[in-house]
Amino acid sequence: MTPRWMLRRIGFYTLIAVVMVFFALPMLWLASEPFDRDPGLTVHWPRWTTANIAATLHNPNVVGSLVNSLILCAVSTAITVALAAAAAYVLSRVRIPGRGAVLYLLLLLSSVVTGTAAMVPIFLMMYELGLINSRLGTAVVLSGGLLPAAIFMLKDFIDSVPSSYEESARVFGASPRQVLTQVVLPIARPGLATILVWSFVNAWGNFLLPFLLLQDTGRQPAAVIIHTMQNEGGATDLRALPVFSLLYSIPVVVLFLLVNKRYGFRFHGGIKG
Numbered sequence: 676m677t678p679r680w681m682l683r684r685i686g687f688y689t690l691i692a693v694v695m696v697f698f699a700l701p702m703l704w705l706a707s708e709p710f711d712r713d714p715g716l717t718v719h720w721p722r723w724t725t726a727n728i729a730a731t732l733h734n735p736n737v738v739g740s741l742v743n744s745l746i747l748c749a750v751s752t753a754i755t756v757a758l759a760a761a762a763a764y765v766l767s768r769v770r771i772p773g774r775g776a777v778l779y780l781l782l783l784l785s786s787v788v789t790g791t792a793a794m795v796p797i798f799l800m801m802y803e804l805g806l807i808n809s810r811l812g813t814a815v816v817l818s819g820g821l822l823p824a825a826i827f828m829l830k831d832f833i834d835s836v837p838s839s840y841e842e843s844a845r846v847f848g849a850s851p852r853q854v855l856t857q858v859v860l861p862i863a864r865p866g867l868a869t870i871l872v873w874s875f876v877n878a879w880g881n882f883l884l885p886f887l888l889l890q891d892t893g894r895q896p897a898a899v900i901i902h903t904m905q906n907e908g909g910a911t912d913l914r915a916l917p918v919f920s921l922l923y924s925i926p927v928v929v930l931f932l933l934v935n936k937r938y939g940f941r942f943h944g945g946i947k948g
Contacts, residue, residue, distance in 0.1 A: 689713050705924065710818065731918035736892060736900045741922060743782060744896035747885065748878040750814035751821070755874040756867060761823035764855055765816070766826065767833040768841075778827055789885070798887050806888070809888035813888045817878045832866025833859060868934045876927055897923050 700718055708714040709728065711721035731737055766778065797816060798807075806812030838860050844858045844878045860867065882898045889895045901923060 705917065705921055708913075709921045711917075713721040714917055727755075727914045727918050728812065730923075731915040731922075735913060736903070736917075737897075737919060737922070739893060740895060740897040740900035741926075743894060743925065744879060744898065744923075747810055747817070747896050748875050749812050750811065750877040751817040752871055754814065754818040755821045755825050756871055758822055759829050760863075760867065761855070761872055762822075762826045763829040763833050764859060767830050768838070778830065783823075784904065792912075794887060797884075801888055808889055808891045808894055810894055813880075813885055816884055816888065817881060818874075821874050822879055825874060829863070829866050829870050832863040836862045868937070872931055872934050875930060879927055907923060 703718045707721045710723050721781045839852050840858050844854050885896050886899050904912045
């Protein structure tokens with residue numbers, strides 16, 4: 676234990692402490708300010724009250740926007756997981772020329788479909804199809820942006836499922852659909868769980884697409900409504916914003932904890948012996 680080694684260790688732990696404080700302060704603000712009689716932008720010990728919660732829930736857009744978010748994200752996630760499972764299975768099992776190039780093209784498309792440059796073409800296409808203010812249409816567009824990366828990630832899990840399992844199932848008369856749904860996907864459940872949470876979180880926090888495609892306030896999700904939390908003077912409503920932010924974060928945290936407890940999160944496949 677030389678002085679130089681000790682200095683490096685002290686510097687390392689100091690850096691870790693600074694990073695932890697950097698991330699902890701917003702969490703402390705989110706946990707305390709909804710219950711403070713005089714909420715502000717600084718972290719301090721709150722003067723406890725529940726009046727902020729009551730005042731926020733009186734806003735007619737709060738509960739409705741959270742419900743809209745749940746509907747939008749549930750549909751988008753279901754589409755993404757279902758199509759990603761089918762496409763990843765095909766790319767994993769069917770030997771086609773240029774399969775590696777297809778996978779990297781999927782990653783490229785995942786950044787293009789939902790990129791800012793694609794917003795005008797997407798809006799014009801949805802307008803021509805009459806799907807402006809359609810939650811289903813918006814969910815499909817969200818799924819289109821998430822699907823390429825979801826396929827890329829899920830393929831690795833399906834690659835880890837031995838083909839001998841499928842061959843045994845076919846010997847006993849299983850159809851291709853049964854092989855996929857009753858043999859491959861149950862083994863790849865950790866991957867499906869990872870894709871489920873990843874898709875839900877990305878759809879839940881997406882602001883730009885719902886803002887462009889859902890122009891009716893009554894159909895807009897919480898990611899859009901949270902940007903309208905202002906008081907009569909046009910300033911940010913510091914009584915409603917912390918409460919709404921806390922409510923907005925609960926579904927994602929609950930989903931993460933439930934899925935992590937059941938499956939854990941891995942971004943690679945593997946079968947335990």
